[in-house]
Amino acid sequence: MTTAAVVGSGPNGLAAAITLARAGVSVTVIESSGAPGGGMHSAELLEPGVLHDLCSSIHPMAVSSPFFRSVDLASHGLSFAWPEVQLAHPLDDGTAGSLLRGVDQTAAALGRDATLWRATFAPFVSRIDDLMEDVTAPPLHLLKHPLLFTLFGANVAVPAAASLRRWRTPRTRALFAGVAAHVFTRLDLPLSSSVGMLLTAAAQAEGWPVAVGGSQAIARAMTAEAEKLGVRIITGTTVTDLDQLTTLTGGRPDITFLDTSPGAAADLLAGHQPARQARAYRRFRAGSAAFPVHYVIRGGVPWTADDARRAGCVHVCGDAADVIAAERDCARGIMPDRPFVLVSQQYLADPSRSAGDLHPLDVYAHVPAGYSGDATEIITAQIERFAPGFRDTIVSSTSLSTTDLERSNPNLVGGDIIGGHSGPVQLLARPVLSPYPYRTGVPGVYLCSASTPPGAGVHGMSGHNAATLALQEMPT
Numbered sequence: 001m002t003t004a005a006v007v008g009s010g011p012n013g014l015a016a017a018i019t020l021a022r023a024g025v026s027v028t029v030i031e032s033s034g035a036p037g038g039g040m041h042s043a044e045l046l047e048p049g050v051l052h053d054l055c056s057s058i059h060p061m062a063v064s065s066p067f068f069r070s071v072d073l074a075s076h077g078l079s080f081a082w083p084e085v086q087l088a089h090p091l092d093d094g095t096a097g098s099l100l101r102g103v104d105q106t107a108a109a110l111g112r113d114a115t116l117w118r119a120t121f122a123p124f125v126s127r128i129d130d131l132m133e134d135v136t137a138p139p140l141h142l143l144k145h146p147l148l149f150t151l152f153g154a155n156v157a158v159p160a161a162a163s164l165r166r167w168r169t170p171r172t173r174a175l176f177a178g179v180a181a182h183v184f185t186r187l188d189l190p191l192s193s194s195v196g197m198l199l200t201a202a203a204q205a206e207g208w209p210v211a212v213g214g215s216q217a218i219a220r221a222m223t224a225e226a227e228k229l230g231v232r233i234i235t236g237t238t239v240t241d242l243d244q245l246t247t248l249t250g251g252r253p254d255i256t257f258l259d260t261s262p263g264a265a266a267d268l269l270a271g272h273q274p275a276r277q278a279r280a281y282r283r284f285r286a287g288s289a290a291f292p293v294h295y296v297i298r299g300g301v302p303w304t305a306d307d308a309r310r311a312g313c314v315h316v317c318g319d320a321a322d323v324i325a326a327e328r329d330c331a332r333g334i335m336p337d338r339p340f341v342l343v344s345q346q347y348l349a350d351p352s353r354s355a356g357d358l359h360p361l362d363v364y365a366h367v368p369a370g371y372s373g374d375a376t377e378i379i380t381a382q383i384e385r386f387a388p389g390f391r392d393t394i395v396s397s398t399s400l401s402t403t404d405l406e407r408s409n410p411n412l413v414g415g416d417i418i419g420g421h422s423g424p425v426q427l428l429a430r431p432v433l434s435p436y437p438y439r440t441g442v443p444g445v446y447l448c449s450a451s452t453p454p455g456a457g458v459h460g461m462s463g464h465n466a467a468t469l470a471l472q473e474m475p476t
């Protein structure tokens, strides 16, 4: 029987394990943290009964991922819940741009932009499954939906800052700029619209749901499915040398998967990896970072904009120019005075996370890579700007520096939560320009983390693609 070791149990490590086990491979997963899941952890951090998502919180990619659709995670108790408004982006005048499920519903509130909005997004919203199939596949694949993919490509090639000019109202421009900012880099770079286009289409097609019981519920369901297929999961063990795997898996594994950063992979493969590929792994740049703050609030956030009171996610920054400036500053290593802040109000869709009128609010700001300051006050002030009285609702809070983030998970290099800078070069060469970017250059060893296509998010497709390639390359 073929044996495999998977180092790391984030969504990609677990997806690789499930894909391999489904093909009859005997799989062992080794995870350094005390529990499997990587970026899918939840905990009662501050007050009893108030459940926070420590990393990922909103799951548009999970519900539309071809891998997730291929696994019956509902049978392991996983369910999603949707807020009334998927995303709100409040402005200083008290209004907000919002994403709703349904392109007509979203367009209806966008005034003079409604017709163009509908024309731009309807093709992708109506065929989100087809789009996801091609967008999440390995770079070199036979396109299943070439016309749709070409139309998408034409839209994402334009830098986000330039593509904003098509919108006539400040509300629409701010709304799209905020979603585009999920790319975590300057919005005047080519391909900087890519993440924005996909997430905006996904919000209108499938919504931006949350996992009932916290993102940890996804990890639990994936773990249960893996174990049902016979996968062995070892936690609390950091792999520092691939020779360790021989002991841990009871024999040298035939194939190995690294759900790690490229730099960590180069360390593990030192002496074995071709020099050119090792250099590319070590040169692979981390992106701008996140600075999370978890609040417990009493009542709700007193947003001025009504839509923000009903939204699962709120983008806090200001108008499109503010978003562009905040991302540019972070990319230059400057902490913005008014950073881009993402506020997750998952409890609106999943009230089981609250205790009475105490609610969790999981927030992070975009900050420069490796930022060493404390952004807590600046984040609180940004929220207060659009929700006067917010400070009075805070019962307790805790924040994590970029160093804390990397300590909690070595993949979060310098606080980068998206697996590497996503400028145009690294979006295409992730982490190397190759039709098979999962190959490490060492026979039988594959990289499968968010630093490989299709990139960040809880979708499992990097792990699934790497495992599928390995199965194809296995000697028969």
Ligand SMILES: Cc1cc2nc3c(=O)[nH]c(=O)nc-3n(C[C@H](O)[C@H](O)[C@H](O)COP(=O)(O)OP(=O)(O)OC[C@H]3O[C@@H](n4cnc5c(N)ncnc54)[C@H](O)[C@@H]3O)c2cc1C
Pocket (backbone or CB within 6 Å): 007, 008, 009, 010, 011, 012, 013, 030, 031, 032, 033, 037, 038, 039, 040, 054, 055, 056, 057, 058, 059, 060, 061, 062, 237, 238, 239, 240, 259, 260, 264, 290, 292, 364, 408, 409, 410, 411, 412, 417, 418, 448, 449, 450, 451, 455, 456, 457, 458, 459
């Ligand atoms: C604060 C934050 C907010 C986010 N919000 C969202 C969101 O709302 N929606 C969304 O879709 N995504 C979100 N993300 C991103 C998402 O969590 C990641 O893109 C995703 O988890 C990447 O999956 P992965 O499997 O590649 O790696 P990870 O999830 O990072 O998992 C890697 C695992 O490997 C383990 N590991 C690494 N090295 C070793 C080693 N040498 N030995 C043993 N174990 C090792 C780590 O401990 C970790 O558990 C967020 C991330 C963070 C941090």
